[in-house]
Amino acid sequence: MKRKATAVWKGAGKTGKGTLSTQSGVLKDSNYGFSSRFEDGEGTNPEELVGAAHAGCFSMKLAFVLQENDFEAEEINTESQVILEDGAIKEVFLITKVKVAGLENDKFTEMVNDAKDNCPISKLLDAKINLEAELL
Known part of the structure; x- marks a missing residue:
């Protein structure tokens, strides 16, 4: 069994933004960034x-x-x-x-x-x- 996911990141570490997607489509261009990872911002991490x-x-x-x-x-x-x-x-x-x-x-x-x-x-x-x- 093999599964894949992708991440796309644009910009610098603290000010950039990214999206995550999974092969199954459960995640599709789900937002993540500095604020969703290290603060209480919207999105996943x-x-x-x-x-x-x-x-x-x-x-x-x-x-x-x-x-x-x-x-x-x-x-x-x-x-x-x-x-x-x-x-x-x-x-x-x-x-x-x-x-x-x-x-x-x-x-x-x-x-x-x-x-x-x-x-x-x-x-x-x-x-x-x-x-x-x-x-x-």
Whole structure:
């Protein structure tokens, strides 16, 4: 499987503007720039997109780990907070709430840690990955 995305940037780093697009069309000429990355400006930024990718990747990996152990989640709700510090992503906080019947907390903890350590985005990042998991 191969997927691609494109970025187009025009101008200087602080005053320029860019757009991001994905092969699927989910993002099409989505704006990004200095203010959307380092301030509260409108548009997206690379760290927000990494966070979305990580939350989605972790949630799907957890669904597979649950399935391998004969469980099926009614819902996996994951938030990812990406921390950019001194020009690098140093830390990510994954916060997940999982609704699944019949699962004991010790086994749940084992499975969420497996998903955290083995989802492809976790493996990609050179950052500390923190996990807060709640079984509902």
